[in-house]
Amino acid sequence: MAFSISPLLANSAIICVLLVLFASHRDAAAATGYNCYKSIINFGDSLADTGNFIRMSNPENKGATPPYGETFFHRPTGRFSDGRLIIDFIARSLGLPFLRPYLSAENGEEESNFEEGVNFAVAGATALHISFFQERGIVNDMTNTSLGTQLDWFQKSFCNSIHSADCKEKLQSSLVIMGEIGGNDYNYAFFQGFPREEISSFVPKVISTISSAITKLIEFGARSVVVPGNLPIGCIPAYLSHFINSNQSDYDSSTGCINWLNEFSMSHNEQLERELSRLRELHPNTTIIYADYYNAAMELYSSPTKYGFKNTLSACCGAGGPYNYDADAECGLESRVCDEPSSFVSWDGIHSTEAAYEVIAQGLLHGPYTSPHVNGLCILEGSRFQISDH
Template sequence: MSSRVFINILVIFTVVLPCLVSLSHSKCDFKAIFNFGDSNSDTGGFFAAFPAESGPFGMTYFNKPTGRASDGRLIIDFLAQALGFPFLSPYLQSIGSDYRHGANFATLASTALLPHNCLFAGGISPFSLAIQLNQMKQFATKVKEADKIGSKLPSPDIFGKSLYTFYIGQNDFTSNLSAIDIGGVEEFLPQVVSQIAGTIKELYDLGGRAFMVLNLAPIGCYPSLLVQRPHNSSDLDEFGCMVSYDNAVVDYNNMLKETLTQTRKSLSDASVIYVDSYSVLLELFQHPTSHGLQYGTKSCCGYGGGAYNFDKRVYCGNTIKINGTTISATACNDPYNYVSWDGIHATEAANKLTTLAILNGSYSDPPFPFHEHCDLQPIG
């Protein structure tokens, strides 16, 4: 069975099933989600700390910027909806947060490893995975110390009934490419994997028993990298993605998978799940029209048109002057036709398709079909 046909089948399966089970009372093995990551799963943490976001982010679903690096919902949003939870409140958001069903520690530009420079010098968030873990520990301590369960806090026993999700590592990879290239980046990727595995073990000590780690996406298909890096036809595959970059990501993903296998063996009463989101996104980039999309390696929000519609001088939503001429990076009118939102992040449409594949469980190791653990809700 081809990958295109298989994904179409699982989409039908995961759309129809929630509609059937939602007719009954919703039940789920998980009572909360605690998420760790970067911009791919940040629901507003970074911009709670550094308020600055503007449109057209959020244009599809929220009709305003919400701190998400997309036109709408992220994978973590769709996952929360499928499990019957509200969207996760960022840990760093002091106003309006509700933590009864978990918290989101992810922030834009975060790395798994501790950054070597500050945000304003290198563009990397200070909230690395180790910091996010410390925030989680503080959160758990405060919840357990509370005399009474507040209206916006979970029960103290929530930590053993939660799903812990990870979507991080992309910035460890991409932030160093221009300086040390692929070979240099690959030298410290084992440290990234080790940091993730170590974090899982510490969360296990807090009571966590279910962990889900998404691997790295095929960055060789990202418009932002395709347009910036000089390349020749020998480094591009038939779909226009950079072979060298994607091969390096595959090496990292294999390393991550093997490390999580070893972690699973050492935590015999825990579920440690590796999610191959790479394969799902690669399929979308390579065959967008097979999944109701039109454009793979072209940004919806950008400047310059052409094959990639991306110009590194002006990022999505920004306006600058070049030689007296004002240029703006604006959004397309049909983001639902694109895989790439801004050259770096996925559109809501791509995020939804990826979530449907995750819910099916076929892209997980070991297989983890969510419908066996929860009455899944529609994620329209």
């Protein structure tokens, strides 16, 4: 395959303003000397989990069984997709390897060495502590892991003391990605029939929890933090199936998404952006980047053919129904897989396909969907559709 080499003019004040050459793998990037970050430290839920959940749950759970992973890895890896996730594309674009799940070392599978990155994300995780939901009768039957749990893991494995000079040095040379986290705080409640008004009252608490986690990481030494927003949940097959109705005014006529659910996502994101602006004022020496997952994803629904998608609202892997999603027959159980996952936005009705995640990642890395823009993060230019990790 021929590779195009082009300069990237990076004029933001994010971390390092460099001209970088495209490379197809980590070794080539290291040879150029353009690796601005030595590692990525990632937190979150199933949108970013690269294998923690399957190491702490029933091994027959989805993510650990076919057809998950079939497109790229050709086997289940614990990623809730047919292939790579947004975090995978970000890592490779920065010249870094795929992130190892934290629990791979805890389970004795590998040496406890996270020099090039570590992933604390767990599928099903919430921002708020499990007790918040238990007090309200909301059931999380996947995991009791919260963002607080992940921060505890971080301190245990990466930074034992907030006064550690070694810790600060590690964090200053790392890119910290805070999520996506918070989506499950709403998902469980919505799918269990709690009123929209009550769930809306969770949003400030979720934002405050995320903000506190960012502040703690900055105190430990973090200098570059990416904070993703929520996706447009009104376009997700699981939500479309759960809230299906005949009232056409509930739906966006151009995309088929449910308007009020997307408005909920936008409200979360607006409150998150305001809080990040406050944190920037408090911590002027830290670059805090908002990753606009919402609008990056909406590109897929508003202009699907531009990106090669033929089906935006149905799951590739499912058991039938209007959106090919059945909560009682999820992907990997009594389900069928579409012939071309790359033509679908949704993989299993909740999570996206590798193809969709790549478009979102490229919108963040090379497009307009970060604030401030990330074009100073020493990205390997030309990475779209060209990096091969087989």
